[in-house]
Structure formats: C-alpha cells, structure tokens
Amino acid sequence: MKRTFVAIALAALAAAPLFAQAPQGWRERIDRSTNAQDPDAPGPVKFMAMGSGFHATNPQAAVYWNPANTATGNYTIKGTFVLQKPSNHTNYYGLVFGGSDLEGPAQKYIYFMVAQDGTWLIKHRDGENTMDVAPRAPNAAVKKPDDTGKSTNVLEVRVQADKIDYVVNGTVVHSTPKTGMTANTNGIYGIRVNHFLEVHIDNFGKS
Helix, strand or coil: CHHHHHHHHHHHHHHHHHHHCCCCCCEEEEECCCCCCCCCCCCCCEEEEECCEEEEEECCEEEEEEEEEEECCCEEEEEEEEECCCCCCCCEEEEEEEEECCCCCCCEEEEEEEECCCEEEEEEEECCEEEEEEEEEECCCCCCCCCCCCEEEEEEEEECCCEEEEEECCEEEEEEECCHHHCCCCEEEEEEECCCEEEEEEEEEEC
C-alpha cells in the first residue's frame, strides 16, 4: 500500500509541470473532422507555453485564443510559425482575426494560413460554415520543410483603413478590400492549427 501511494505521489509530481505550462487565460475550440475521407488522428490536442512562445500538437484541428487579445481599427498581427515535421497530407496553420463568439454557435473569424506544400489560404468562418475569401495558391515566399522536416514562416495580417494585406516572410501574397467577408476586422485574434500538425509559435502579438 505504501509503495502504491509513493508511486501515485511521484506520478502527480511528474505531471505537475505539464499543467503549469498551459498558457494562462488561453482557450481552445476543437474543430473535429466530419469528412470520412479525411478523419482526425487519435489522441488529445495539446497547447502549451514553451520557451517564449507556444507549442501546438494537433491530432484534431483547433483554434486557440486569449479573450484579452483583441484588435480594432488599423493594426498588424504577427507570428512566427515553425512546422515541426511534415503532415501526412496538406494541412494549414496560421493566424485568426476579427473573431467573435468563439465559444458559441455564432462563431465568426477570418483566418490566414500556409501549408507545407508552399501554398497560402484565406477563409471566413460563420458558425459551422466556412467560405474561401481567397482559394489556396502557391507563392515562393511560403517556406517548405527543409531536410530536417521543419519550415519557418512569419505570417502577418496588416489591417488598414480600406484594405488588408496578407504577408508571408515579408512578402505581401494577397490583399483584400474591407468589404464582404473581410469587412469586419474588429475582434479577437488568435491561432489556428489544423489536424495532423505539430507547430511551434513564437513572436505572436499585435502592433
């Protein structure tokens, strides 16, 4: 009995640092696949503070945000995304902005993402519906995995009075007017990582 108690106590102590690493104030919403041809991987989603940034391991897609992180008017959000290893098929990761009701049925946000095949994508979510703002397209600015299997891409969304620039590694890959699906850019900003991905995020924030 004594040995069992000691084993349990040691296990609890070992697990404690993991819980301590969870980013304070951050929330997540898992977006499970409903596509039988592209099911999720097994296992739990993990999002934790690591170093000066965050580390996401995503068997399922998820959005991560802190409700305190909001932006209005003209602003830039930015993050350095390091893909840890290639996915078994093309999956996207990147920035979320203009978010509202992220925990409810009326969730709304715009997201700008890149993938390991060198393409970028801009989408709009309204409830359970997603629509392409700009369909996936290749651009030489999007870095693909190197010989180590990693790739680093610095993503920016620059919201201005009449347009939005979408930037990868300093190159504007697309711009949209502030109309239609990208008319409302005020709200929460955060991170989205799709399934089968492990990504480290650093230098995340707003200016």
